Amino acid sequence: MTYTKKLKPHEFVFPAGKGPRLSQIDIELTERCNNNCIHCLINRQENDEHAHSREMDTAFVKDLLKQAADLGCLAVRFTGGEPLLREDFAELYMFARRLGMHVILFTNGRLITPELARLFAKYPPGKPIEVSVYGMRPESYDAAAGKKGAHAEFWRGMELLREHKVWFVVKSSILPPNRDDMVDFEQWLTEIDGEDSQPRYAMNFDLRARRDDPGKNERIRRLRLSPEETMSVLKRSPIYVDSMREFCGKFMSPSGNKLFSCGAGHGTCVDAYGKAQMCMGLRDPETVVDLHEATLKAALEHSFPKLREIRATDPEYLARCARCFLKGLCEQCPAKSWMEHGTLDTPVEYLCGLAHAQALYLGLITENEKAWEVENWRERIDLFSRK
Amino acid sequence: MDDVTFDMVCFPSEDIVAREIEGELIIVPLVAGIGDTDDELYTLNETGKAIWSRLDGKRTLRAISEELATEFNAPLEEVGKDLSGLMNELIRRKMILVQSV
Structure with missing residues (x-):
């Protein structure tokens, strides 16, 4: 024993x-x-x-x-x-x-x-x-x-x-x-x-x-x-496609208008000045908690859960990102949106382009197809992840 | 080889940190060489936890055996076997130190 x-x-x-x-x-x-x-x-x-x-x-x-x-x-x-x-x-x-x-x-x-x-x-x-x-x-x-x-x-x-x-x-x-x-x-x-x-x-x-x-x-x-x-860099990895099959089987679906579909706020990153952020990237002053005034526990149990309920309102985001099944391939998130645009819910064109390039290479979309317009995305994911 | 005797008094080494998180006792090696690799954690089973909490550098292993036998209404011989088994593991892993024999 x-x-x-x-x-x-x-x-x-x-x-x-x-x-x-x-x-x-x-x-x-x-x-x-x-x-x-x-x-x-x-x-x-x-x-x-x-x-x-x-x-x-x-x-x-x-x-x-x-x-x-x-x-x-x-x-x-x-x-x-x-x-x-x-x-x-x-x-x-x-x-x-x-x-x-x-x-x-x-x-x-x-x-x-x-x-x-x-x-x-x-x-x-x-x-x-x-x-x-x-x-x-x-x-x-x-x-x-x-x-x-x-x-x-x-x-x-x-x-x-x-x-x-x-x-x-x-x-x-x-x-x-x-x-x-x-x-x-x-x-x-x-x-x-x-x-x-x-x-x-x-x-x-x-x-x-x-x-x-x-x-x-x-x-x-x-x-x-x-x-x-x-893509030319990603393709150099011999495990890229196989790892993406497994990944896509788990993490691809539209996120709707819920902005924080990631793990932000379940943990925290504290910046150099004692402000608790929901993640390492998000420094929007409206989303941080000053730990000189609140405890870590309060940030995690009270402040962040409320922030996680924020919904997207940007019409462009709702028309595209909220309906896009490439969520797992796309780094669009409130942090990236804030860095690029100073808002939490504006599509970042560069990230959209990266996600579409990967999806095209993996056969999830065709040339010029926009992922948020794809209706049979579940079938495509199933087909790809089962190969 | 079984080096444990019941006259021993043992206590946790300063080379580990024992933490209780959500009812689980977790032993985190602090210095190199305790675990087989640097990133290992250890947990103790229920018997191990009951014994660990009594390794205070004051009680002999005999006294701990007797306490546990009474508390859990278990045969002293059986408790002693468990205690001896755990002590051997912990000493081998340098997680506890022996104060006196």
């Missing part, structure tokens, strides 16, 4: 009707970053004193973590900006770990020191550190990250993680300076322990999440891969 049961976090299932109120919390420790990536939706300069002075202090973050633990939270994602810019990062990391949480760290790796690598080796995060990679060569990385010498620091960080056998995974963004690096990146993936070797690329970039820089938004729009270019 065994008395202990060993489980991976995803295997841990509470009895029916039970379960933690919050399974994971995302915390943006700062919006400041030591990179200045040409496509970034959130970053501020690392020496931005105004941003720095407004950030949650150590005690506030610890209290937040404690509140999350009291709600049963088993994992925290520390993100940013670059979370390692926080001088109290190691303290917050250990505080979360000692509360019994796993830590997911999003980082560019440039500030990994021998001390931090030893800390991660002795007290493993419990989840792989997720490193964003902006190029495999100094000239490509530094150009994409907007900082000379950044590649050398990134690479030193990776060497430290490997030397100390710290579990990490990598993801990349396809940008003009690094488009020739994909083969090298994918080769490197095969050499990293713990990587599943399926490359992860960002290529359909979001606009500025705070709607704070129209000039940069124009540049981001130019950096986005077109639907055709996106």
Whole structure:
């Protein structure tokens, strides 16, 4: 007889009707970053004193973590900006770990020191550190990250993680300076322990999440891969079509006028200044809860459920998105709508184009067909997912 | 090999964090080497939970056995077998420490 049961976090299932109120919390420790990536939706300069002075202090973050633990939270994602810019990062990391949480760290790796690598080796995060990679060569990385010498620091960080056998995974963004690096990146993936070797690329970039820089938004729009270019990347994956068969069988149907058909608000992302958002993307001031004035529990149990009831009213949205069966392929959501248009329910043409390009490739629609006009969408999904 | 004796006094290691969430006892390894991989969690069955809550660094395993036998109206020998089995697992996984023998 065994008395202990060993489980991976995803295997841990509470009895029916039970379960933690919050399974994971995302915390943006700062919006400041030591990179200045040409496509970034959130970053501020690392020496931005105004941003720095407004950030949650150590005690506030610890209290937040404690509140999350009291709600049963088993994992925290520390993100940013670059979370390692926080001088109290190691303290917050250990505080979360000692509360019994796993830590997911999003980082560019440039500030990994021998001390931090030893800390991660002795007290493993419990989840792989997720490193964003902006190029495999100094000239490509530094150009994409907007900082000379950044590649050398990134690479030193990776060497430290490997030397100390710290579990990490990598993801990349396809940008003009690094488009020739994909083969090298994918080769490197095969050499990293713990990587599943399926490359992860960002290529359909979001606009500025705070709607704070129209000039940069124009540049981001130019950096986005077109639907055709996106398909050429997706098609490179040998598992793309098969994974989409399974996915489409589960997640494709029109969402009607209910705006939040996603998981937004069931969990939360707390921004660098202590505002609880319904998800990592949605920063519309009308939808956030100031945790200086309310508890995390109140946000999750009172504020967010009310917000989730918001219905779409935009006529264009109701005529198209609400009736479109490509919901699972389309990233249209209140967060993306707000970033693009400053409203929660305006169709984002770029995302619509991406979803239709995928659907066309997968045989779910024909050339020039609009998915919201397809009446026999159930048959099409059944046919595709059974193949 | 069974190294457990009933004179032992045991307590949870500082290298793990034990959490009770919705009635489930979850043991989260804190330092490397407790689990076979870094992302593992452990749960205890009902017998394990009853024993774990008594590992306070004060009571001997004998005292815990006697308490449980009384509380659950179970034969002392059977309780002792369960206790010994769990202790072996927890010691092997370095989740508890032995204070004295």
